[in-house]
Amino acid sequence: MSLSGAIRRWKFHLRRRLRGxxxxxxxxxxxxxxxxxxxxxxxxxxxxxxxxxxxxxxQLGLPLLLATVEALPFKDKxxxxxxxxxxxxxxxxxxxxxxxxxRIARAGYIETxxxxxxQGYNYPALERGWSFHRWFVYLGEGDTLTFEPKTGQxxxxxxxxxxxxxxxRIYESMKDLNQLQGVLPRECSYTVLHWKDEFKxxxxxxxxxxxx
Numbered sequence: 001m002s003l004s005g006a007i008r009r010w011k012f013h014l015r016r017r018l019r020g021x022x023x024x025x026x027x028x029x030x031x032x033x034x035x036x037x038x039x040x041x042x043x044x045x046x047x048x049x050x051x052x053x054x055x056x057x058x059q060l061g062l063p064l065l066l067a068t069v070e071a072l073p074f075k076d077k078x079x080x081x082x083x084x085x086x087x088x089x090x091x092x093x094x095x096x097x098x099x100x101x102x103r104i105a106r107a108g109y110i111e112t113x114x115x116x117x118x119q120g121y122n123y124p125a126l127e128r129g130w131s132f133h134r135w136f137v138y139l140g141e142g143d144t145l146t147f148e149p150k151t152g153q154x155x156x157x158x159x160x161x162x163x164x165x166x167x168x169r170i171y172e173s174m175k176d177l178n179q180l181q182g183v184l185p186r187e188c189s190y191t192v193l194h195w196k197d198e199f200k201x202x203x204x205x206x207x208x209x210x211x212x
Contacts, residue, residue: 024038024040024080024081025040025041025078025079025080025081026038026039026040026041026079026080026081026082026083027039027040027041027042027043027074027078027079027081027082027083027104027105028041028042028043028082028083028085029043029044029069029072029082029083029084029087029101030043030044030045030069030084030085030086030087030090031043031044031057031058031064031083032044032055032057032058032086033055033056033057033058034055034058035058035059035060035062036083036085038081038083039062039083040062040063041062041063041065041079042059042062042063042064042065043064043065043066043067043069043072044057044064044066045066045067045068047064047066068091069084069087069088069091069097069100069101070091070092070093070096070097070100071096071100072100072101072103072104074104075104076103076104077103077104077105077106078104078105079104079105079106080105080106080107081105081106081107081108081109082101082104082105082107082108082109083108083109084097084101084108084109084110084111085109085110085111086111086112086113087112088110088112088135088137088145088147089112089113089118089133089134089135089137089150090132090133090134091134091135092134094135094147094201094203095201095203098145098199098201102195102197102198102199106196106197107194107195107196107197108194108195109192109193109194109195110145110191110192110193110195110199111190111191111192111193112135112137112190112191113133113137113189113190113191114137114138114189114190114191115136115137115138115148115191116189117189117190118133118136118150119136133150134149134150135147135148135149135150136148136149136150137191138191139191139193140202142200143193143199143200144200144201144202145191145193145199145200145201145202146201146202146203146204147201147202147203147204148204148205149204149205
């Protein structure tokens with residue numbers, strides 16, 4: 001383990017000790033290189049492949065199972081809480097993924113890039129893109145977690161509308177899109193949902209039929 005990895009692990013466990021004992025079972029799905037500090041169990045896929053995450057995976061002494069969010073190997077309501085941060089935009093089957101999260105946990109937290117942020121990383125002129133993100137994810141009516149396939153057409157639709165043109169000017173004025181994280185409110189950059197017992201979701205179209 002590298003020195004930086006050892007320090008990260010030490011800080012992780014120190015924060016847990018300072019909070020005191022907890023009897024909650026907390027799952028982090030797609031924990032990647034930054035497991036949530038409340039996690040007691042981790043799930044990830046392809047731990048040796050860092051192409052869809054920023055850094056190498058970190059286990060931090062916690063049990064890690066290899067599985068997909070669409071088929072989690074746990075009994076119903078095994079966990080008190082589940083984190084799924086920057087996971088659902090990758091899935092091929094968001095319906096199964098959402099149902100699995102509700103099946104294995106009593107409550108949870110979901111976070112994805114917002115369509116606003118996804119859009120900026122997919123302007124052809126900017127020569128950037130998250131090709132491994134398959135969906136625009138946003139909160140629709142009644143806080144319905146809504147998935148729309150991220151395709152050439154949907155990117156164009158976002159980019160050509162009045163709001164899209166305004167957003168485009170913002171993106172084009174910045175050399176580094178990460179600057180937006182320090183300028184814009186968090187809700188502009190991310191789609192966030194806190195849920196208990198269950199949540200509503202909707203899937204518009206089939207991503208396999210509409211890939212760019």
